[in-house]
Amino acid sequence: MKIHDPKNRTQNNMLLGIDIGSTTAKLAVIDDGELVYSRYERHFSQVRQKTLEMIDDISELLKDRSFSVAVSGSAGLGMANAARLSFVQEVYSTAECVRCLEPSTDAVIELGGEDAKIIFFTGGLDERMNGSCAGGTGAFIDQMATLLNVSNTEMDELSLEHKQLYPIASRCGVFAKTDIQPLINQGATKADIAASIYQAVVNQTVGGLAQGRRITGKVMFLGGPLYYCRGLRERFVETLKLDEDNAIFPHYGLYAVAIGAALYSSDGELMGYDELIKRLKESMKQKETVSTLPPLFSDKNEYQSFIRRHAQSSVKTEYAGAYKGGAYIGIDCGSTTTKLVVITESRDIIYTYYSSNKGNPVAIVREQLLKIYDTFGDSIIIRGCAVTGYGEELIKTAFHIDYGLVETMAHYTAAKFFDKDVDFILDIGGQDIKCFKIRNSSIDSIMLNEACSSGCGSFIETFAKSMGYTVEEFARQGLFSTAPVDLGTRCTVFMNSSVKQAQKDGASVQDISAGLSLSVVKNAIYKVIRAASPDELGQRIVVQGGTFMNDAVLRCFEKEIGRNVIRPNIAGLMGAFGAALFALEHKPGRSALLSAEEVRNLKHESRSAVCKGCTNNCRLTVNIFNGKERLISGNQCEKGAGIKLSDDEKLPNLYEFKRKLIESYGGMDIAGDTPSPLTAAPKKGKKRRIGLPLALGMYELYPLWHTVFSELGFEVVCSGFSTRRLYGKGQFSIPSDTVCYPAKLMHGHIETLLEKGVDAIFYPCLTYNVNEHKGDNFYNCPVVAYYSELLQGNMDSLRNTIFLCPYLNINNEKELSRELTLILSKHFDGIRRADVLRAVRTGIDEYKSYMHKIYSEGERAVRFAREKGRRIMILAGRPYHIDPEICHGIDKLATSLGFVVVSEDSVTADVYPPVLSVLNQWTYHSRLYAAAELASHNDDMQLVQLVSFGCGVDAVTTDEVRAILESNNKLYTQIKIDEITNLGAVRIRLRSLIGALEERGQ
């Protein structure tokens, strides 16, 4: 290939470019204006060794020549320094390559193993790299392929046959997994899932990475994933609406960085082959200082006694054939694996199964049941069976299992078998960490990982695979590491780059394996459990879950907490074992389980549908067994399942009530078909249209502002409740990808208002919120207070309208009307102070009456619950959490589980927060403390706190709310919400909560 270089650097020169990415190494050799050699290989973190080999392979080409060399790539810096070679930042290399080879390019999208970049060429060179989020990179795609149990190539081929796309969170791999897993379990086709994963990558790139800049013009796509995955290319082209001329997929896509580095090298010194080899060899000898930790075992003896001690915690296993009599089956259909156990009347295990569910748990369980029937024949009678885990409902319906129980209960039942006085259980599985404390023989508090999967098994698995090891082998390597690396404890993304850094510094696989194990453990202890000292966990700890089968993890855990723990020999099967014990203890007598014949003939099909029950349009998966039995999943309320309730049966739901109340003010249904000329003054007789974005602080103050503007003769246009589509409309102008989802939605609301055609848009800056005299201060959080400032700076479309974002004091009628008059009269004629004052007074009255309606509905709900003997859930968040796109129907889920749902503001009108150990700064948050106080003194009330991902303020409030509740011996439940649309995990939490309440006898 000809390399055209306007600066003539390549003429008569030999240039060598080396690009060391996070997973691959690339070489490019340019000789006299011609690309004479290129190569692309995975380096399995043996960066320096691999480079040496690759150079050695082209000795023929390089010998007897003098050439210049430059290294580039995210993992190339360490080697470049150690080998005294020049280093070029990789984005810069890319830019250089593009400038020479395709100068008319407007933007480059480059996806690598762990990096994602966009380079804008027109309008000033500007680059974007993924900073703290690796969602949408090659590593993410790899992980997803592992989850689907296909190779990358297979996933690509599958994706091309997709029929529909599911929404998958693209923010980060953890959330995407949580979205994908249920899709798999619910039987969505792999083709659709594969394409949806690619779409998630595209969304992440376009929405997150571009940070407010539209990707237009001629776009070039570079890097491994975009070179190999046709499905991914297709998604990009379609989403960015590119035609053939504007979407460039160059054949040198893999080597662009290496070529760029080669071009840059021309400034540097010339060297020969022998010199280069010498320097690379030198670099291998150097080991930079990495922060390391003591080894897991000081000597062989310590290891031996560790092994002996754990061998004691065993359940008796008596294998096939010998046993005759009653038997119980327990199935744990987890997120990534399916486990099955058969036990005897005397609680011995006679059959076990543990395997990845390969995306189709029904097939696995069927196969296993048949195997059990075949193996044992008539010698056992199945007296009962129970299922737990993600796929509980599916398996229960498919095979007529007697009991379904929530995972936490199953685990506790199993742990009790090994230590009846167990007071703490930690279960680390494929992608979840669950842990719970036992107090007075009942589950006391439950903690699940929500924001982070770095403490989980699938993470180690993916890592092991990427380094070319099986999980078992990888774990064994870690046991005898002499200097485990310190990898930190944040999310997978950061862990990836920590490993990158360790590799850069020359850490061995052993050291990385041990380091990862320790990170997993620290994550569990300090991030999920958040313990300050080992004593806080408990005295008698049982650890379980597949991840603890890894001895390195087990050892790290014991060392970190400084106490020996019990790890049963069936640590990976505890859920299933617990389910079997549960079946045994509840003795149904005869199991309803399908017979061998019925299992053999079971027909299972699944298809997807969209629920038309309400505007939420839930995507449903309909599973049909034998053509008649149906199981519908994906629905957020009873409507999707086809159940109709009478008014008397309907449980009060304050979230729903508040939504209806806001809707009743009107302004939402105004369509966008009458766009008025925006700059011209409104015609006589025609009302001026003012747009109110229904997001953040507007939610609670909508009655106020709606009334004020209506009184002043404006027609109020509201953007309405958020939807996924609305989010998509404004996604491209979000400058900070770590801000909370409610704020991100604001961009879509503004776009919606502009579409509807308004003369002005109003979202004021409110440093101070309503003063309810319940705190030390009454601020808004910075995001709610000042988001207008950000919108003004980042949404170009706002320039076509009048955007009103005055700083207002809403606690003083006179002052508020002075400020409003000031700003309104700047843009509109006939605004008089006296009119504004009257409007403001009416508005404030309306706001008060709105709050009163909420208070009295709150009272009614509590009364209703007490009359009918229902549990009350205080679903505590912020006023804007009632938005259906923000709370994702969690309120409806709670009512479907039998709770009467009240909001934090509806029941705290005359409740004051207790004495706090934090500063009570914010109005909305004061209500949380008050709600916690109320729940503390009412046995029939449970507080569940909704927390938006990225909410810095809630880092303060969550701990305090928990402390208030726990000091009063109440359970605390927290649910983190984001773009995430799946309710599976939430269901587990709420069911565990119910389970725990039942155990406590409440």
Add this chain to the structure above:
Amino acid sequence: MSLAKADYVKFTKEMKRDYTILVPTMLPIHFKLISNVLVSYGYKVDFLDKVDGNIKESGLKLVHNDTCYPALLVIGQLINAVESGRYDKHKIALLITQTGGGCRASNYIYLLRKALKKAGYGYIPVISLNFNNLEKHPGFSLTLPMLYRMLYCAFYGDLMMLMANQCRPYERNVGETDRLVKKWTEKLLEESSHASTMRYSHVKKNYRLIADDFARILGNRERDKVKVGVVGEIYVKFSPLGNNNLESFLLKEGAEPVVPGFVDFCLYCVYNGIIDYDLYRIRPFKAFGSKILYRFLLGKQRYIRNMMQKYYKGFMPMADFDETRKRVKGYIGMGAKMGEGWLLTAEMLELISEGVTNIVCTQPFGCLPNHIAGKGMMKPIKEKNPGANIVAIDYDPGATAINQENRIKLMLSNAKA
């Protein structure tokens, strides 16, 4: 019902006698000088410039992991110092700053108390260093003369930091700039027990002496390296612990770091008192007082600026805050006052106006005010100042230096192109 208030362990008069007050490293030069003032008023103070053990780890163990990084580090540092074995745990008190605004930083002191309790040191008194009468301790009071001295320390600190940053990249003898900073810090400490040193004439004389010393290091060399501005959340902006030694990294990369001063932050806080009245007509007396204080501080800042402009032409002078403040017009409203608020935008614009178009904007991961005033303002700043080359860097306990360095390098390679 009414609002109940939590009680806290007070720093009593008796404690003043034999308790050691531990001060965290927030601004290395400034805080050292300021804590020296406390010493000269009879307090026993230990400024924590050493790092005890793994500060990050202790922070992670005792503070909610999603709390901002500065809180985590400050608390981790204090707790580690408590446990270092250097002190009698029953004879120490901790000192932490408190601003009292709408940012969660106002909660640091509470989080610190919580962490202490969690670690079993609930009895250790925590003193709030604030200028808003937020908390009172019988044994700890800031008198007017003390405040005066502290104020001069802030100015000394700014002057030294400003000039040292401009000397360090060009010094002939490695380390001479830092040695000079050390020499002056010690000299100012020595002086501080004499009443005469409070006289403004003396302070002015010191300004000249300090400036002369630094000017000697620079000589007549031209400051021709790429200049990189550092702005951001106050802790990660100034503290090497918070920003992974950003300044020395920039130096190593052949750049000259330009860090706007600490006094600007003080002026920003004072000015917000004026704004509150302008926007909402609240607290007129505070606004009146703020106005007087603002003019007073501004005058002192202008004195240094004029001095530098007149006598030290090779240096970039101290900014004039009244100019800095006006620059945000058309970008962000001055009502945005939580955290660093509009000051952050103002500092970026100030740097650009001085020709420092390359800027690192630092913030803790998930910093709420910076979503608005930092990252949220980059697009308009770049649009109106096409040469601006700004990179936002997030700092948190899990972030590795390599990712941050890569991004900064990218910015630098743009700067050099």
